Amino acid sequence: MSVSLLLEMAVSADPDRVAVVDAEDRFTCTQLRALSDGGASVIDQSGARSVVYLGVGGAMLPLLIFAAARARRPLTPLNYRLSEKSLSELISRLPDPLIVVDSEYLSRVSPGRNVMTSADFLASCSYADPMHDVADAGDVAIVLFTSGTTSRPKAVELTHSNLTSYVIGTVEFASADHSEAALVCVPPYHIAGVGAAMSNVYAGRKIVYLPRFDPREWLRLVEAEAVTAATVVPTMLDRIVSVLETEPQDLSSLRTLAYGGSKVSLPLLRNALDLMPDVGFVNAYGLTETSSTVSVLTPEDHRIASSSADAEVSRRLASVGRPVPGVEVQVRAGDGSVLAPGETGELFVRGPQVSGHYQEIGSVLDEDGWFPTKDVAMRDDAGYLFLGGRSDDTIIRGGENIAPSEIEDVLVEHPLVHEVVVVGVEDREWGQIIVAVVVPEPGADPAVDDLITWARTALRGSRTPDRIVFRDQLPVTSTGKVLRRLIVEELEAAPSVKR
Structure with a gap:
């Protein structure tokens, strides 16, 4: 199944629903599909073999995801905070890319490249002849570079099958009603940003983008757009909590707040739970190589753990929950043997959403399809997963x-x-x-x-x-x-x- 079919299904379910809100811009499902079909033609006519996006995201991210999928070219969103030298090195590793770049970052792209500004790309999408190609499930849809804080960044290849398996396995199609809206402020070059764009379109949930995070603007948008779900990283949660401690806000619409990307301290989490008692918290754990979330601590898990007098149950507030449907996990010792509950080792995961494939390196899956996460982990008797950091640390x-x-x-x-x-x-x-x-x-x-x-x-x-x-x-x-x-x-x- 191609990523582009997720948008097709959304259009068939509710063509006039607002799919994306980005500042003053609002696009219905039908408009997003039309722009994506036109964008596919723009990409195809450029002669590029891949697409790069350099910018803060917003509506450009879902547009490029679906347009690149239609054009059967892999898309690589890059970290706009990187230096010109670092960006040049990463771009040089991608095959004949068309670079779509927000105008404020145009100076970071070396001359002589195949380049369009985001504004020009969007304008071209509006009048280009539509292209309706469908990629094969095994084609690479997204390439994301790892952070590379300790080594040369690795280019993770995610196929259409990996990504659609994640979406279909974790989200029910058209399950959101017309009142639901998701506030997205994670960067476009992070797997959570890519996953949010696809899964919310598939669920039928309006996506409200906040490309540059500010806690007060985040809180304002929750109220103004009647946001029902949001995803933040720990530093964002910390800043939101800091504001709420002195400036109480109306968060009556917010039903779910997911956090992930790195570890959240228990004092911060407890404080957030106290300040937002009517919000269901979700701890989502995943990796780029696994197409986003592989394990979830649900709102019910949070409520039970935070109020339990049983030490074994209450400690689960520090866990990342249990695997999502379709994902298997093992904790292994250094010799490869599978460890029993309560024992600590390296976490391995397996499932159709797991890639484990890198450009220039190939697959690192073992012969049975298991991916080594390099995360230290332990499972308790009930299957809750506890992380102990990276094995390298x-x-x-x-x-x-x-x-x-x-x-x-x-x-x-x-x-x-x-x-x-x-x-x-x-x-x-x-x-x-x-x-x-x-x-x-x-x-x-x-x-x-x-x-x-x-x-x-x-x-x-x-x-x-x-x-x-x-x-x-x-x-x-x-x-x-x-x-x-x-x-x-x-x-x-x-x-x-x-x-």
């Missing part, structure tokens, strides 16, 4: 493997700690030592000794931080992932940190 201190998340979960509960990340720094005696980088609560000045004592009450001595340093903020990606390698590099370049 594991600290090896004196020969003992230590998951940073175990220490972070303890320190972040200290009343004077707002955020914390724990990393391993090279040490001549221990191999690595444990360094906790702490962002205090506003106006707070926690003492190092108090934090060490706090950690020691819950952790054995070998897992207590060797050093603690303070920062005003943590370096993060646009999707909220902490740049651990950057922190380590800074610490190793300036080792005189406080104990």
Whole structure:
């Protein structure tokens, strides 16, 4: 099945429904299809073998997703925050691309490329002859580059089959009523942005775009557009909560708030649950290679865990829930054996939405189709999945493997700690030592000794931080992932940190 058929089905169900809202622009399902069909013709006539989008997103993202699918060319949204050099390197790895770029980023594209501004592309779509081709299920639909914070970015290839399997497996067709609207503010080059565009069109839910996140504008749009569902990354949730603490808002329309992309601290989550008691929270875990979400902690899971007196049940608030339909998971030991519930190892996933295929590298699936996520994980007896961070982030201190998340979960509960990340720094005696980088609560000045004592009450001595340093903020990606390698590099370049 082709990605373009998702839009066809939406048109057949409700052709005049508003599909996309982007500032003053509003497009019905029929208008979006007409523009996509015209866009396919523009792409085909350009002679390009692939399509690149460089911009903040909004309506351009679903338009290009469906237009590229019609033209049977893969689409690659790129991170507009990258330097001209980095962008040039990534673009050079794509076959004969047509580059569609928001005008403010035009200067970052090297001369001599096959380039159109987003405005020109949109205008051309309106008068181009429609093209109604349908891609094969096995064709590559989307290529996304991994963040590349520790190595050369890898180009993940997602086929039409991968993406439509994700959408059909997690969303019921035309299940949304006319009152439903989804507020999308994740960037277009993130798999969550791609997934949101397809799944909301398929569900029949109006998509309201906020390309540049601002917490007050986010809250205003929730009320103005009667938003019923939204997706945020942890840094966005933190900023929304900060506003709500001092400026209560009318969120009566909001039924579901999904969060993901990186770990959310329990104090922040509890605060959000208290401030938005009528909102159903969803923790969605997935990867680029899995076409988005593979595991979900549902609103009911949140309610039960947050109110339970049973320690085994309440701790599930820190989990990423259970696998979505069609996805299988295994936790494996280093020798490849499958571990029992309660044991910690590497998470492997399998299912039709899982790609595991990279440009220039090929497939990394094993012979049975399992993808190694590189995430440390554990499943409890009820099948809830707990993540312990990336396997690459594991600290090896004196020969003992230590998951940073175990220490972070303890320190972040200290009343004077707002955020914390724990990393391993090279040490001549221990191999690595444990360094906790702490962002205090506003106006707070926690003492190092108090934090060490706090950690020691819950952790054995070998897992207590060797050093603690303070920062005003943590370096993060646009999707909220902490740049651990950057922190380590800074610490190793300036080792005189406080104990």
